[in-house]
Amino acid sequence: MANEEIKTLGGSWAMVGGDGPSSYAQNSNYQREMADAAKGMIHGEIIEKLDFNDPHFNSSNTFRIADFGCSAGPNTFFSVKNIIEAVDHKYNTQLHNPPPLEFQVFFNDVVANDFNTLFNTLPSFQKYFAAGVPGSFYGRLFPKSTLHIAYSSQALHWLSKVPKEVVDSKSPAWNKGSILCSGTSKEVAKAYSAQFKNDIDTFLNARAQEIVGGGLMVIIIAGLPDGILMSETGAGMIYEFLGSCLIDMAKLGVVSKEKVDSFNLPLYYSSAKELEEIIRSNGHFCIERMDKLNPRMLVKKLNVEFAVSQFRAVFQGVLEEHFGRDQDALEKIFQHFAKKFADNYYSIFNGIRHQHIDFFILLKHNIN
Amino acid sequence: MANEEIKTLGGSWAMVGGDGPSSYAQNSNYQREMADAAKGMIHGEIIEKLDFNDPHFNSSNTFRIADFGCSAGPNTFFSVKNIIEAVDHKYNTQLHNPPPLEFQVFFNDVVANDFNTLFNTLPSFQKYFAAGVPGSFYGRLFPKSTLHIAYSSQALHWLSKVPKEVVDSKSPAWNKGSILCSGTSKEVAKAYSAQFKNDIDTFLNARAQEIVGGGLMVIIIAGLPDGILMSETGAGMIYEFLGSCLIDMAKLGVVSKEKVDSFNLPLYYSSAKELEEIIRSNGHFCIERMDKLNPRMLVKKLNVEFAVSQFRAVFQGVLEEHFGRDQDALEKIFQHFAKKFADNYYSIFNGIRHQHIDFFILLKHNIN
Numbered sequence: 060m061a062n063e064e065i066k067t068l069g070g071s072w073a074m075v076g077g078d079g080p081s082s083y084a085q086n087s088n089y090q091r092e093m094a095d096a097a098k099g100m101i102h103g104e105i106i107e108k109l110d111f112n113d114p115h116f117n118s119s120n121t122f123r124i125a126d127f128g129c130s131a132g133p134n135t136f137f138s139v140k141n142i143i144e145a146v147d148h149k150y151n152t153q154l155h156n157p158p159p160l161e162f163q164v165f166f167n168d169v170v171a172n173d174f175n176t177l178f179n180t181l182p183s184f185q186k187y188f189a190a191g192v193p194g195s196f197y198g199r200l201f202p203k204s205t206l207h208i209a210y211s212s213q214a215l216h217w218l219s220k221v222p223k224e225v226v227d228s229k230s231p232a233w234n235k236g237s238i239l240c241s242g243t244s245k246e247v248a249k250a251y252s253a254q255f256k257n258d259i260d261t262f263l264n265a266r267a268q269e270i271v272g273g274g275l276m277v278i279i280i281a282g283l284p285d286g287i288l289m290s291e292t293g294a295g296m297i298y299e300f301l302g303s304c305l306i307d308m309a310k311l312g313v314v315s316k317e318k319v320d321s322f323n324l325p326l327y328y329s330s331a332k333e334l335e336e337i338i339r340s341n342g343h344f345c346i347e348r349m350d351k352l353n354p355r356m357l358v359k360k361l362n363v364e365f366a367v368s369q370f371r372a373v374f375q376g377v378l379e380e381h382f383g384r385d386q387d388a389l390e391k392i393f394q395h396f397a398k399k400f401a402d403n404y405y406s407i408f409n410g411i412r413h414q415h416i417d418f419f420i421l422l423k424h425n426i427n
Numbered sequence: 428m429a430n431e432e433i434k435t436l437g438g439s440w441a442m443v444g445g446d447g448p449s450s451y452a453q454n455s456n457y458q459r460e461m462a463d464a465a466k467g468m469i470h471g472e473i474i475e476k477l478d479f480n481d482p483h484f485n486s487s488n489t490f491r492i493a494d495f496g497c498s499a500g501p502n503t504f505f506s507v508k509n510i511i512e513a514v515d516h517k518y519n520t521q522l523h524n525p526p527p528l529e530f531q532v533f534f535n536d537v538v539a540n541d542f543n544t545l546f547n548t549l550p551s552f553q554k555y556f557a558a559g560v561p562g563s564f565y566g567r568l569f570p571k572s573t574l575h576i577a578y579s580s581q582a583l584h585w586l587s588k589v590p591k592e593v594v595d596s597k598s599p600a601w602n603k604g605s606i607l608c609s610g611t612s613k614e615v616a617k618a619y620s621a622q623f624k625n626d627i628d629t630f631l632n633a634r635a636q637e638i639v640g641g642g643l644m645v646i647i648i649a650g651l652p653d654g655i656l657m658s659e660t661g662a663g664m665i666y667e668f669l670g671s672c673l674i675d676m677a678k679l680g681v682v683s684k685e686k687v688d689s690f691n692l693p694l695y696y697s698s699a700k701e702l703e704e705i706i707r708s709n710g711h712f713c714i715e716r717m718d719k720l721n722p723r724m725l726v727k728k729l730n731v732e733f734a735v736s737q738f739r740a741v742f743q744g745v746l747e748e749h750f751g752r753d754q755d756a757l758e759k760i761f762q763h764f765a766k767k768f769a770d771n772y773y774s775i776f777n778g779i780r781h782q783h784i785d786f787f788i789l790l791k792h793n794i795n
Contacts, residue, residue: 121570161570165558170549174542178561181538188569190533190558193546201556202489202529 072376074130076173084131084176086372090213093279094138096352097212097419101138101277104421105145105208108275108347111153115272115426116207120158122146123206124187125165125269127196127262128214131173132180139164142208142277143186162187165206169195171376195219197261201269209266212279213417218325219258222250226321238302239324241295242288255327259337267343272426276344279352282418283328293411297370298324300403304396313391314382322381328415344422352417363404367397440744442498444541452499452544454740456733458581461647462506464720465580465787469506469645472789473513473576476643476715479521483640483794484575488526490514491574492555493533493637495564495630496582499541500548507532510576510645511554530555533574537563539744563587565629569637577634580647581785586693587626590618594689606670607692609663610656623695627705635711640794644712647720650786651696661779665738666692668771672764681759682750690749696783712790720785731772735765 074083110116124142129135143162150160164187166177174191181189194200196211197219224232225240225247232246240251266276281294289295309316329337331349338346371393382388442451478484492510497503511530518528532555534545542559549557562568564579565587592600593608593615600614608619634644649662657663677684697705699717706714739761750756 119572121573163570163573170546174546174559178538178542178559181561188560188567189562190560191542191546192556192558193549194557199556202531204487205489205531 072380073169073171073173075372075375076131076176078131078176078180081368081372081375082131082173082176083372084133084180086369087130087134089369090130091134091137093212093352093417094134094141096417097138097277097279098141100348100350100352100419100421101141102145104277104348105142105275106149108421108423109146109149109208110273111150111157113273113426115204116274121161121163122150122208123163123165124208124210125167125192125201125206127167127200127209127211127266128217129166129168129172129177131168131176134212135166135177136180136182136185138210138212139187140182140185142210146208147186163190164188165190165192165201167192167194167196167200169193196265197258199265199268203268204271206266206270207274209270209274209276211277213281215259215262215278216281216326216328218251218254218327219261220254221323221325222254224250225323228320234323235320236302236306237299238305238322239289239295239298240327241290241299242283243290251327252329252333255329255333256337259334260341263338263341263343267424270424272424274424275347276422276424278418278420278422280334280418280420281328282334282416283330284413284416285330285332287413289328289415292328292413292415294328294415296411298326300399301370301374301396304392304399307395307399308388308392311391313388318382324377331416331418334418334420338420338422342425344424346420347423348419348421350419352419363397363401367393367400370396440748441537441539441541443740443743444499444544446499446544446548449736449740449743450499450544451740452501452548454737455498455502457737458498459502459505461581461720461785462502462509464785465506465645465647466509468716468718468720468787468789469509470513472645472716473510473643474517476789476791477514477517477576478641479518479525481641481794483572484642489529489531490518490576491531491533492576492578493535493560493569493574495535495568495577495579495634496585497534497536497540497545499536499544502580503534503545504548504550504553506578506580507555508550508553510578514576515554531558532556533558533560533569535560535562535564535568537561564633565626567633567636571636572639574634574638575642577638577642577644579645581649583627583630583646584649584694584696586619586622586695587629588622589691589693590622592618593691596688602691603688604670604674605667606673606690607657607663607666608695609658609667610651611658619695620697620701623697623701624705627702628709631706631709631711635792638792640792642792643715644790644792646786646788646790648702648786648788649696650702650784651698652781652784653698653700655781657696657783660696660781660783662696662783664779666694668767669738669742669764672760672767675763675767676756676760679759681756686750692745699784699786702786702788706788706790710793712792714788715791716787716789718787720787731765731769735761735768738764 075081078084126135170193192200224230225234232250234247240248242248305319308314309319443449446452494503538561560568592598593602600618602615608616610616673687676682677687
């Protein structure tokens with residue numbers, strides 16, 4: 060590294076900051092249900108798979124955990140606490156009277172993330188030394204072999220960028236009239252899939268450098284059931300709905316038509332098979348478990364206002380990045396979205412035949 | 428640690444955030460001159476005193492540096508770059524074809540510090556992995572034996588709190604009519620001195636846990652020449668000047684008289700002898716060097732507006748904490764301060780017979 064330089068990669072958008080009524084911190088109930096649903100699995104897997112007798116593992120009494128894509132809380136604190144309790148239990152049962160273990164926890168997200176809110180809402184008493192790490196996880200963020208457990212929830216289905224072909228009117232993969240990879244166009248799906256493969260590969264390569272041999276990685280990521288298209292799921296319908304709102308807004312002159320045409324969501328929901336193949340061909344990690352999580356919220360009919368505020372806390376940033384920080388325009392977009400959502404409430408919830416899946420994946424870093 | 432809990436200590440005030448015209452980031456020229464003046468000393472001392480053949484030292488290829496009290500930049504980036512260049516040079520000359528060294532840099536300040544601005548202004552390309560660590564340095568912030576070089580500039584003359592006796596009207600150490608330890612009252616000086624000793628001791632004990640044996644610590648701290656009182660220095664005069672402004676403001680009803688009476692600056696400038704004694708009696712570190720820094724700004728007559736904005740960037744936070752975040756009142760206080768400063772410009776700069784000293788101290792952690 061002496062002559063190399065590290066670039067602080069970093070998307071220019073993030074979840075809505077602060078801890079006010081429109082913040083992600085106050086509008087991440089779905090993500091919290093996910094963390095709840097995963098709690099038992101994480102605990103059990105750590106107890107079973109973490110091995111303190113592994114010589115690669117136990118070189119010091121510092122145990123380092125990183126959350127990749129932590130956002131501004133509070134879910135990250137819940138998950139970290141859960142991980143630490145399991146690690147501590149395993150450590151004290153596997154070893155005989157070991158010296159006390161010290162935990163260092165790194166909260167990572169893009170530079171645009173609201174770290175001030177994250178730090179201000181850190182639990183006043185915690186069993187770890189906390190640090191924030193700014194930068195994109197699609198690049199190196201830590202020195203070699205310094206992490207023991209990596210965690211990433213609801214983050215890796217966000218691509219590092221929108222594949223350029225899908226917004227290029229001269230490409231066969233031009234995604235005209237749509238803002239997402241609905242799955243109905245093979246060319247569009249191919250472009251999104253290639254970007255996803257490239258991103259996950261980059262992520263795994265970076266983490267393989269940073270995680271000790273025998274170290275674990277928990278990934279929670281949105282995906283699709285086998286053979287189901289994005290457009291056939293509830294999530295896909297809501298994204299398409301946002302797309303139709305943007306087209307309406309262009310007609311009303313709130314945003315420009317060109318801006319709408321060049322907008323696509325940097326999101327990709329893959330199948331279990333596709334994801335497994337990427338991880339296997341990458342080769343740095345063994346898949347110890349791949350499972351489904353079933354948060355209860357998906358099966359509930361949601362209150363419109365609640366659903367819209369949850370959606371906005373996640374999607375406002377990506378819209379701002381593309382359409383600019385014009386708060387007037389954003390307000391109009393989301394007001395229209397809320398109205399259309401309310402007007403079509405019945406058909407939306409009765410039209411859903413499929414749900415996307417949230418995958419729970421446990422990886423173990425191969426001993427180098 | 429398994430059953431212990433770490434408290435995120437943290438003052439509720441910090442330097443003025445953001446990177447706008449009134450921010451600390453834009454008003455820290457004095458501190459930058461200090462870093463400039465220290466640059467050569469730091470480089471030379473690291474080359475001479477850092478020993479990669481020390482067995483305590485070289486257990487991995489990760490080299491960890493922490494800046495305690497980094498504020499929101501940009502001086503911290505300058506100092507860190509300077510340290511890394513020296514370490515890298517020593518590493519590559521002392522060892523024969525060593526594996527590349529990876530640097531991890533921790534930027535520490537209180538929770539109220541503007542870490543968002545710090546992260547947003549990180550150099551885009553740097554030779555280190557960056558992390559922010561929120562919390563007071565008068566407590567543990569890192570796992571045991573994980574830091575190689577600690578750095579703290581212009582931070583340790585800020586006490587963890589105002590000694591309670593000095594604002595207690597029933598105490599012989601009551602500092603009536605003054606907001607600082609001017610040195611003229613022995614009882615007040617004793618209370619401040621005891622708090623300072625306690626804080627430095629706490630700081631050194633925490634760092635002794637965190638820094639590897641043979642690790643270095645650079646401290647830049649404001650102090651006094653032997654036998655000179657705070658009230659006899661330019662800095663002391665300016666602080667007393669702020670105190671007289673607060674009394675004027677109380678008379679005008681902008682702030683309450685009780686609030687002014689109960690306000691003291693949590694600042695203490697010690698003599699070299701006093702500081703040396705604290706470090707020696709603590710015993711965890713050897714004093715490798717103790718020297719004076721002489722930034723050029725102290726001998727220049729400053730433009731009033733410039734001087735006031737530099738002063739405000741540092742002191743606004745501590746006033747807000749005590750008097751509340753009433754922007755109207757703060758504006759009036761600093762306008763009055765600026766006016767009084769301009770009116771008394773000649774007498775201020777000609778009345779100064781002494782200057783405070785900025786000490787440069789290099790410590791080496793004793794091998795345990």
